[in-house]
Amino acid sequence: MEQQEQSKISPGRSLRIAVVLLVAASGALESVSFLGLDRVFAGVVTSNLALLGMAGGRGEAAGVTAAVLALAGFGVGALAVARCTRGCLTAATHWPRRVMVVLGVEAALLAVGALVWGLTGGTPGEATRDAMQFGAALAMGTQSAAMVAAGRAAAPTTYLTGTLATYIVKGIGTGRPGVWVPLRLVGLIVGAAVSAALLKEARAWAALPPVALVLCAIAIARVPLVARRHDSTGPT
Structure with missing residues (x-):
């Protein structure tokens, strides 16, 4: 019965916004990976296999x-x-705490990468570039x-x-x-576009947008958790 009730619940607006921000973060990181590193993608496995x-x-x-390096980083x-x-329990109304911790680790990885990128002026050497390529894919995985x-x-x-195909078939099609x-x-x-523009105009800052976007996504995704905590500790 509880599972049937859960199936009728959709993610709230805050989680949907957090997903959009994470997508934007992946787009920003792909610009740095493809245009600034070694012409491969950090998180698009199909393209990297090709x-x-x-x-x-x-x-x-x-x-x-x-x-x-990109495929290995993503897989790891x-x-x-x-x-x-x-064994993490999932719900349609919030992201589990372990998922939130994982996203925090991702933000830390991206922050380290952005720091290294900035210190090298956006032009890392070959060995550093390889490490950053692996790290970018690790974050996306x-x-x-x-x-x-x-x-x-x-x-x-x-x-x-797959998201676009499903949207066309089950969204527009219906x-x-x-x-x-x-x-x-x-x-x-x-x-x-933002990271690509920074690569052109302010190269040392190009790796910063993915960090900021993931942190914003984490902050917004915490809203349902805070609300649940408030409800559980409030007056009965």
Whole structure:
């Protein structure tokens, strides 16, 4: 009975906004990863597999290394989160505390990367660039797995191909399009555009937007948890 009631509940506005912010953060980080590092993506596994095949087919060792680092970082991040959130109880109304902790760890990883990026003026050496490529993918693997662990209270934030297909078929196709999927798509574009512009005009600051966006998402996603805590401690 409780599960049936949960299935009728949709995530609140604060969680939907937090998802949009995380999507924007992934877009911003993809700009830094692809344009500022080694021309691979931090969180788009399908594209990186294709880039790995293309680099291998053309005999480009640097391209192979970059793609392998990105794929490995994403996989390690997702696996670590899977272990940390094993048995985590999910609900449609809030993100579990372990998911919130994971997002905090992601923000810390991104902050370290932004600091290194800034100290090098946005032009890290080869070894540092490889480490940052792995770290960026690690952060995206962490974020992606955290959203899976959050269940119905979340949505994909690092890949939107399936999201767009579902929206077209089940949203536009049925006459119930909604606004949150388009907002996620716009968030991805805006996040990518902001970091891309910074790479051009103020390169040392280009890695900062992903950090700020993830922190804002965490703050907004805490609203349902704070409300639940207030309800549980309030007068009966």
